[in-house]
Amino acid sequence: MRTLRVFGNMLRDSFGYVTYGSRTYHIWMIFLTIVMLLGMYCYSIQLEQGLSATGMTDRVSWGLYISNFTFLVGVAAAAVMLVMPTYILHDIDFKQAVLLGEGLAVAALVMCLAFIIADMGGPWVVWHMIPGIGVFNFPNSMLTWDVIVLNGYLFINFSIPLYILYCHYQGKEAKHEVYVPGSILSVFWAVGIHLVTAFLYEGLQARPFWNNALLGPRFLASAFAAGPALIILVLALIRKFTDFSIADKTIKKIALIVTVAAQINLIMLVSELFKEFYAPTHHSESAFYLYFGMDGKTALLPWIWTAIPLNVFATVMLTFHRFRNNFKVLYFCCFILFIAIWIEKGFGLIVPGFIPGPYGKIAEYTPTWIEIWVTLGIWAMGAFVFTILAKAAIGIELGELRYKKKEVLEPENV
Amino acid sequence: MENKKKWFQLDLGLNNKQAASETCGCGKTEGGCGLDSVKPKNQYSITAEEFDAAVERELMEDTAVGQTKKDGFQQVFDVRMDRRTAFRKLTASLLVGAGAIHTSCSVTAGEEAKEKAQIDWEEQFKGNYKLMTKEEKQATVDRLVRSYQLRKKKNIKMSSTDALEDVLFGYAFNISKCQGYMNCVSACVEENNQDRNSQMQYIRIHEMKDGQGFKFHEADDNYYHEVPAEGHFYMGTQCFHCDNPPCVNVCPVQATWREEDGLVVIDYDWCIGCRYCMAACPYDGRRFNWSKPEVLEEEVNKNQHYLGNRMRKKGVMEKCTFCVQRSRSGQDPACVEACPTGARIFGNLLDSNSTIRWVLENKQVFRLKEDLGTEPKFWYFMD
Numbered sequence: 001m002r003t004l005r006v007f008g009n010m011l012r013d014s015f016g017y018v019t020y021g022s023r024t025y026h027i028w029m030i031f032l033t034i035v036m037l038l039g040m041y042c043y044s045i046q047l048e049q050g051l052s053a054t055g056m057t058d059r060v061s062w063g064l065y066i067s068n069f070t071f072l073v074g075v076a077a078a079a080v081m082l083v084m085p086t087y088i089l090h091d092i093d094f095k096q097a098v099l100l101g102e103g104l105a106v107a108a109l110v111m112c113l114a115f116i117i118a119d120m121g122g123p124w125v126v127w128h129m130i131p132g133i134g135v136f137n138f139p140n141s142m143l144t145w146d147v148i149v150l151n152g153y154l155f156i157n158f159s160i161p162l163y164i165l166y167c168h169y170q171g172k173e174a175k176h177e178v179y180v181p182g183s184i185l186s187v188f189w190a191v192g193i194h195l196v197t198a199f200l201y202e203g204l205q206a207r208p209f210w211n212n213a214l215l216g217p218r219f220l221a222s223a224f225a226a227g228p229a230l231i232i233l234v235l236a237l238i239r240k241f242t243d244f245s246i247a248d249k250t251i252k253k254i255a256l257i258v259t260v261a262a263q264i265n266l267i268m269l270v271s272e273l274f275k276e277f278y279a280p281t282h283h284s285e286s287a288f289y290l291y292f293g294m295d296g297k298t299a300l301l302p303w304i305w306t307a308i309p310l311n312v313f314a315t316v317m318l319t320f321h322r323f324r325n326n327f328k329v330l331y332f333c334c335f336i337l338f339i340a341i342w343i344e345k346g347f348g349l350i351v352p353g354f355i356p357g358p359y360g361k362i363a364e365y366t367p368t369w370i371e372i373w374v375t376l377g378i379w380a381m382g383a384f385v386f387t388i389l390a391k392a393a394i395g396i397e398l399g400e401l402r403y404k405k406k407e408v409l410e411p412e413n414v
Numbered sequence: 415m416e417n418k419k420k421w422f423q424l425d426l427g428l429n430n431k432q433a434a435s436e437t438c439g440c441g442k443t444e445g446g447c448g449l450d451s452v453k454p455k456n457q458y459s460i461t462a463e464e465f466d467a468a469v470e471r472e473l474m475e476d477t478a479v480g481q482t483k484k485d486g487f488q489q490v491f492d493v494r495m496d497r498r499t500a501f502r503k504l505t506a507s508l509l510v511g512a513g514a515i516h517t518s519c520s521v522t523a524g525e526e527a528k529e530k531a532q533i534d535w536e537e538q539f540k541g542n543y544k545l546m547t548k549e550e551k552q553a554t555v556d557r558l559v560r561s562y563q564l565r566k567k568k569n570i571k572m573s574s575t576d577a578l579e580d581v582l583f584g585y586a587f588n589i590s591k592c593q594g595y596m597n598c599v600s601a602c603v604e605e606n607n608q609d610r611n612s613q614m615q616y617i618r619i620h621e622m623k624d625g626q627g628f629k630f631h632e633a634d635d636n637y638y639h640e641v642p643a644e645g646h647f648y649m650g651t652q653c654f655h656c657d658n659p660p661c662v663n664v665c666p667v668q669a670t671w672r673e674e675d676g677l678v679v680i681d682y683d684w685c686i687g688c689r690y691c692m693a694a695c696p697y698d699g700r701r702f703n704w705s706k707p708e709v710l711e712e713e714v715n716k717n718q719h720y721l722g723n724r725m726r727k728k729g730v731m732e733k734c735t736f737c738v739q740r741s742r743s744g745q746d747p748a749c750v751e752a753c754p755t756g757a758r759i760f761g762n763l764l765d766s767n768s769t770i771r772w773v774l775e776n777k778q779v780f781r782l783k784e785d786l787g788t789e790p791k792f793w794y795f796m797d
Contacts, residue, residue, distance in 0.1 A: 050728040051687075052612075052704035061692045061702060121687015121702065121729025128542070128667045128686055135542045135668045135684075143666040143690055205786045206660060206696035285631075358698040359620065359651065360631020 039377010059363035067346030078227015079105035080190030107386035208283035224261035310340035577675035591757035594641035594648035601752030609707030653699030654790030661691035
């Protein structure tokens with residue numbers, strides 16, 4: 001009972017805390033709300049018209065939604081890069097960052113699930129997929145694996161920070177033996193969610209562009225570059241706008257992770273390009289289409305030729321200690337790396353999988369405005385969720401949010 | 415009267431009472447309350463007090479006799495049911511209850527509207543066709559037929575025939591004979607009630623240049639000129655009904671499966687529209703309803719099968735079923751019948767006297783993308 005009372009108090013206090021803030025904070029939240037509402041309006045049009053409101057067709061049947069889904073799974077998985085050193089290697093530096101990293105994972109997962117729902121032809125029969133009520137084609141369908149790992153990961157990443165914050169809210173230290181096993185599990189789980197998501201594509205013999213053993217490892221490498229890059233940017237913003245202190249050392253360590261992952265990602269990219277272009281086969285056509293266009297169809301060229309130089313440039317810059325340790329350069333590099341990987345792993349991965357089609361037909365895909373606004377709406381929702389989680393977490397960590405002192409001092413609680 | 419009902423109606427235990435009192439459970443006698451929309455017209459009315467007294471009397475009787483007869487609640491709650499049935503009943507009762515309140519308060523809602531609403535709820539919460547019993551299959555087919563009758567004032571014939579024993583369907587395509595007339599394509603569209611707006615077609619005819627072999631990527635599968643074009647040959651593709659279908663494995667809800675007679679079918683009502691099967695198909699065999707499919711009423715083929723050419727809705731997959739509504743009643747698929755050149759051959763692979771067996775035994779046949787291990791039941795051959 002007491003637990004529930006404290007928890008209720010925590011929710012109430014947090015609600016009060018997140019609805020109160022500076023003018024910048026309010027403008028930010030209003031902006032996100034407007035984008036979300038626009039996204040919802042566009043989604044309502046899509047529900048009414050069907051998926052013909054999007055640019056997808058029978059020839060290219062997955063587009064912007066699934067691209068973003070794939071990318072965001074990677075962002076979610078990257079939270080592990082902070083969890084591991086903090087909870088398992090007891091590296092104190094990361095402790096402040098880790099709550100935020102897990103918050104980011106929760107927000108990313110919420111976006112992932114939203115993108116899946118947005119992509120579905122029949123969101124009103126989603127209960128067909130609930131195990132026990134519907135029919136869950138486990139273990140045959142990789143999609144059911146993905147449902148399990150994503151929801152499991154969401155649960156882990158929600159419960160660990162919740163427990164820690166719940167303890168801190170009462171002015172207590174969180175018990176190691178409670179959350180460390182969960183953290184260790186989440187490390188394996190994070191690798192799992194991204195590998196399973198890669199298997200979703202890798203397991204399709206119909207699509208040679210995806211049916212490639214490097215896809216899974218490359219997913220991991222790019223995720224561990226893009227995810228922590230986003231975390232660095234978020235930490236930079238939090239440092240600027242709140243009193244929450246984040247040591248330079250923390251950011252530098254995360255930057256090192258980004259650098260190593262980006263380097264590995266680049267090596268894999270070279271390996272992939274070599275395989276596709278040194279001895280091109282029929283199966284290299286998708287790569288040809290992606291990098292050079294085919295039959296005068298060149299819709300993806302601007303995208304991929306933006307992504308590759310940005311990726312290479314950012315990785316090279318980050319490799320030099322002098323540039324990496326200069327925060328202005330670091331933030332810039334993280335930003336362009338994030339954009340580069342978003343393109344490469346979203347558009348650059350999903351769309352060419354369908355082009356050319358099973359019989360060589362080249363039909364291009366361009367997202368419609370409806371699709372773009374729904375996507376922006378979901379991103380705004382993710383940012384909204386993260387802002388709320390981060391603000392409450394920071395409030396508790398800074399001690400601005402505390403359970404009534406009197407009860408904390410009661411002997412049973414000490 | 416109860417036995418003659420064409421569709422399944424949820425039993426909330428109220429019909430039991432009704433037998434004694436000849437009125438609906440809500441006590442209303444006129445207009446209906448939505449729970450019992452098909453009661454006979456010539457009924458006598460009782461007051462609310464009389465009804466309460468009747469209920470009380472019955473309850474008393476139950477306790478006195480030691481509950482030899484189950485009352486309504488026990489009938490509903492004292493039955494063994496698995497989780498799915500339980501969920502379905504619970505949700506359905508909640509929703510039907512809400513609907514009942516709505517319709518009983520509404521003066522405009524007619525009997526038909528209530529019946530439609532009832533059917534819609536039943537349809538929304540029915541299970542996967544593959545796992546249904548024979549009775550459940552019949553019930554959903556009846557509901558769909560009745561629903562069409564209520565909406566369009568037209569009768570359709572819908573079958574739920576299962577696969578026959580000792581039948582395995584196969585298909586052969588004679589490349590030398592095909593002239594690219596596309597009669598098969600239009601026959602297929604008409605037979606299978608495909609969306610006319612998006613011009614959905616299950617069959618694609620690829621026009622290839624003579625002397626260059628099978629170059630699908632250089633072929634034209636969307637031509638509008640006179641055929642046969644000089645120096646070209648034609649090759650048709652559609653769903654190949656693989657024996658090891660990749661699309662079936664990937665479906666997260668088992669909305670698509672391989673039937674005993676080899677047909678790969680879809681339960682349109684169970685499909686959630688994720689399009690994973692479409693990504694998994696190496697033969698471009700699947701189509702998606704990007705909008706609400708539309709067919710002019712006079713063009714609707716009313717001879718339908720649940721797994722075949724019945725009307726689809728937006729947001730679900732569909733595909734060639736070798737015209738299950740025809741093939742399971744001994745006819746050839748529409749494309750085979752429509753082909754003026756005899757390039758298309760269909761039959762039972764297990765029947766050693768069938769034409770398809772003759773082709774497989776006497777011609778040099780091949781299949782597309784055999785390296786993928788999908789084992790299509792669609793062969794190509796030349797004279």
